[in-house]
Amino acid sequence: MLKIDTPLTVPAASAKEYIKNYRLITKDTGRLFLFAGDQKVEHLNSDFSGPDIDAEDQDPEHLFKIASQAEIGAFATQLGLIDKYGRDYKQVPYVVKINSKSNLVSIKDHDPISYSWYSVNDVAKFKKQSRLNIVGVGYTVYLGGEYESEILREAAQIIKDAHQNGLVAIIWMYPRGKNVPNEDDINIIAGGAGVAACLGADFVKVKYPYTGQEATAKEFRKVVAAAGRTKIISVGGSKLSPKELLTNIDQQIHIAHTNGNAIGRNLHQYPLKEAVKLAKAIAGIIYHDYPLAKTLKIMEK
Amino acid sequence: MLKIDTPLTVPAASAKEYIKNYRLITKDTGRLFLFAGDQKVEHLNSDFSGPDIDAEDQDPEHLFKIASQAEIGAFATQLGLIDKYGRDYKQVPYVVKINSKSNLVSIKDHDPISYSWYSVNDVAKFKKQSRLNIVGVGYTVYLGGEYESEILREAAQIIKDAHQNGLVAIIWMYPRGKNVPNEDDINIIAGGAGVAACLGADFVKVKYPYTGQEATAKEFRKVVAAAGRTKIISVGGSKLSPKELLTNIDQQIHIAHTNGNAIGRNLHQYPLKEAVKLAKAIAGIIYHDYPLAKTLKIMEK
């Protein structure tokens, strides 16, 4: 069984809860397969309706069906959706995505800012009231803009408060804006990962400059190193073929030594059955160290 | 009797109140006919005095007379008016419109912002003190501007607090500002509806790009889908002939499958008697599934 050193901001009274949550979402591997479903705000309707998107995805409940049937570690989404569907999907481990913004405001015109919608205490109260299995909170940090200082303060407080309540704290870390010429610069990504470590995040979701090349994966070790005991999970990004996606994840986990992935569109834009199958393949890499070939075979079934 | 799953942010102690309110305003149909009377701030005096507006509309009490005599689900207005007239109109189900701004500031010069005037706890306290039949709160969200993040945070808190108090939460959702080139784009309207769902709204009032065409109504199903368990109510918009209005509502309800309407100017710019008659026709569609022809006949009386 994975040995878990609870962070020191987790008080003794919440340690058991924290360890239970950590074990659950990492399935005792220390790695996390996060189903990230916050795009209804972040990308509005464009991720849910279009030529390459299955019609099932138009209904928000599609997300909950995937979350309940697929072999994921946790499902991250806004509290408002959990409010309406949670009653029917009680078994899902939820990460409450505590802030979100739309994509209408151009980053060129206005540095990004996305205040938390709820305090962690709101979430903890909701957890108690709803008896749902809420295991953590998620918060997006935009580094490098006019609001950076406000954002870092909010992030630091949220992580501390999450730990106080025994919740796992996950940071979406995006150096972004007119001061960040190249979001794909691995040194910048490593810098962001280091900031997440200084904030005390348990996991940090970072961009992976996709190439499918082993060289990239090797270079990416720098990001993993910079984060220290804060664990790196890579974003899935825009839609890839299952083979491309799985190859990518395999390289991330086994070459770059990241600790998991956050997959959104690459799951929910498929019909439920396909999504569940793909999740099985992804979980194979993340949780079971399946070789790539074995996961590709899952997809062929 | 309509089965109502209370949202999970409604605590057990408030569930009965929430269900009572929900049943009352939807008359147990799940649909809502909202009399929206917040224009004295939103449009200042221009909706209440002019060549095509009945003189009765100059007196704010006109709104309360309509609200008390017409077959509406609820009457939404600012607390200050309720403060002065509520004593004489105790039977009206009120939705407190918790924020409002004037139309003096041009959206081109300044992204829209409209802070809530009261906390939901203020409203709950007022309800208790006044013994009025306050059933919900209304809040306008402007998506896509400089203040979006502040607005979303305020909306999320208000919805949560409304539910804590057993009140129905209704969002006026307007993607608006210099970053929103076309407010009539159905994909953008669907995006806004999805955001309301992520916020946990019970009803979301959205723009309906009026054409009177069945094709539009069919395309609008996308908006209804995007909102999931959050129910869509369309705005009435600027003044139409009763026939145009009723045709529109009929298509919205029976083709687009929306769950109601919010009508303001199309009621209160008429003299009381006319307004009550028109409301009867509208309620016929929304609450009784009357065929369009039958509602048109009501108007002929």
Add this chain to the structure above:
Amino acid sequence: MLKIDTPLTVPAASAKEYIKNYRLITKDTGRLFLFAGDQKVEHLNSDFSGPDIDAEDQDPEHLFKIASQAEIGAFATQLGLIDKYGRDYKQVPYVVKINSKSNLVSIKDHDPISYSWYSVNDVAKFKKQSRLNIVGVGYTVYLGGEYESEILREAAQIIKDAHQNGLVAIIWMYPRGKNVPNEDDINIIAGGAGVAACLGADFVKVKYPYTGQEATAKEFRKVVAAAGRTKIISVGGSKLSPKELLTNIDQQIHIAHTNGNAIGRNLHQYPLKEAVKLAKAIAGIIYHDYPLAKTLKIMEK
């Protein structure tokens, strides 16, 4: 005796106090003669020293002498002056003007903003501590600028809190700034009056586009109508001859059907004796329905 329906935001425990205050300042007529003395901040020294201004006006105590000797309904000024002079003028009914700004910042450069200096609870505490006869609070709203939303929120809270404490709430309502091309547009003034009604104000002080013409007074009825149960009091404006002023007030009260006036410079720029005499004439119109001729005779004495 005037029947007073207390607003619903006045709780039962404060109703008696509210009615007492309302009766006192309206002398049971429903009309208000407000001595508005907040110009030491709003206009700095220019209203108190100059060729047409009596030397007595240089001393702030002049305001208190008028307030205590003239037949006014209430005296509105900043709490700091009351702090220093109230001990010697205990019989005056005070309205605490809760916000004020200087005239140094040009409206063209910067939209107007004037935060409240005190909470209503501060005022209520001061009332209890000082045992002064504080009957209400006054707050200026600037409509149409960048800060409109903050201002409306503050106004709504102040009115609610005033009522909670049994105090009468008076709004100074000024649509103003670069988005308001014509402050004298009666439709805009009516719009502002309607906003005050939606905020729950008891009285709203609005600009009166002075002409001395009956036609203007008739058109101004639109403003009175728009405010509904919120009562209109017109500003006195810059200094007029007593005859002009009284004619104006007479037309406002008896043709436009406003409910009183707020007079500042037109009182305090006179020596005490003159001010008291002029106030007697004004009170004649407002409180006693004297015909204009009779009030002009008062001035001749």
Add this chain to the structure above:
Amino acid sequence: MLKIDTPLTVPAASAKEYIKNYRLITKDTGRLFLFAGDQKVEHLNSDFSGPDIDAEDQDPEHLFKIASQAEIGAFATQLGLIDKYGRDYKQVPYVVKINSKSNLVSIKDHDPISYSWYSVNDVAKFKKQSRLNIVGVGYTVYLGGEYESEILREAAQIIKDAHQNGLVAIIWMYPRGKNVPNEDDINIIAGGAGVAACLGADFVKVKYPYTGQEATAKEFRKVVAAAGRTKIISVGGSKLSPKELLTNIDQQIHIAHTNGNAIGRNLHQYPLKEAVKLAKAIAGIIYHDYPLAKTLKIMEK
């Protein structure tokens, strides 16, 4: 013994403390000789090191030595210095200068703003904890800029809170910024003094447009009049010869009828002995109504 009418914002429980403080700093004359020593922030190092400045002034303790040995009414400085030196200078009556800003930001580029560093409650708590003789608080108001409204709100709260705690409230009042073309305009200075009166300040420190001319001093009576029961103390300004300074103060007190002075650089830029002697001369005018000639003789010793 001077009769002191405590302001009405001073509660009964604090009246004795207020009167004690007021008597102490005015030495029962109603006039105040304030040693103003907040320049280490306001002017950084330029007031403490330079060709015409004595080397003793480089050490912050120099200020405390003067404060403890010279015949001043009170010493105003930042709490951080009092924190470090107060233990050795317990007998000094301290005014805590509650806000300060550096002179690095040009007024032309950015309207001045200087938030209070501490609440008055912080100061009151510190007074109790340290057992120092803290007699009042000082706060700088910048009138006429973008932040005026925030500043006035903060000033009003600080004065009220000072009085609640029995502390004397002193305002540094500076109409300043791009909207104030001439800071030396006596009408503007009078306006600022009137604002301080409306805020309820006990003393207001204002600029004195130095000329050494009796005509100026006579015109300055307008400022004294505008402030009413709030007492005017003039700033010392940049370094003058002792004779110029004393002549100036003599005219201010005996012609303009101000109630004291605030002297900073004109004391601490001298060596301790000289400073103490000059202070004796100044105190001679302010507290003992010495004729100018007598004070000049003190300097000759």
Add this chain to the structure above:
Amino acid sequence: MLKIDTPLTVPAASAKEYIKNYRLITKDTGRLFLFAGDQKVEHLNSDFSGPDIDAEDQDPEHLFKIASQAEIGAFATQLGLIDKYGRDYKQVPYVVKINSKSNLVSIKDHDPISYSWYSVNDVAKFKKQSRLNIVGVGYTVYLGGEYESEILREAAQIIKDAHQNGLVAIIWMYPRGKNVPNEDDINIIAGGAGVAACLGADFVKVKYPYTGQEATAKEFRKVVAAAGRTKIISVGGSKLSPKELLTNIDQQIHIAHTNGNAIGRNLHQYPLKEAVKLAKAIAGIIYHDYPLAKTLKIMEK
């Protein structure tokens, strides 16, 4: 044993704790050797990976290894790192660096602002909960920009709160931004040091305009004088050769009479063994008054 006068903002109940912390970090010399390790946010990854940086530095744990093995006074870093590594490095005296910002936003475009991530009460609670040896807090002040006033207020509160809790308060003081043409101007540095004194800081970390010239060190006495009883510690700055660094420190301590140094990159960019050796040499100067030659010999071993 060093006599320590606790600042007056340290209450009696916290005096023992304050003195214990002060003695510990100054090793009873009154001087401080601070290992400053906040660069993972301030400089992102560029201080931890590069041609002249040892590979050990990529792992955040490297900082903790140095902190636990080198003869430092205290280790300053963000709470998030302490959260993850503190359990394994319990013996280290920690200074929680309470604010931090990245270097992505150009000072030319945007005046610097860096809000505190935590309140001092958060830190005090964490200390109690974690039982770590937290001895102080650190906070960066940027003087001279648009946010100066907010920053000074936050700094003043943090220092006061630190003292309330018996913690040593250390200010990183940087006059910076478009209004500060020359950060190396010793008069400006002295001004900043004086501001720290007015804030009540115990130590202030300031820039030292490195030259290795005795003349500079002599001129720097002005900075030490301006800070009075607040002690000056100089920054180490960018990487120097050990000889240059030690010469510099020697001149600072023995000529300029500063009270210590804050060294970051000049320690952690070396492998652990080298860093420990260099720290021994630095501590030799700061804590033991070793002559420079003796410390250079340490490096030769």
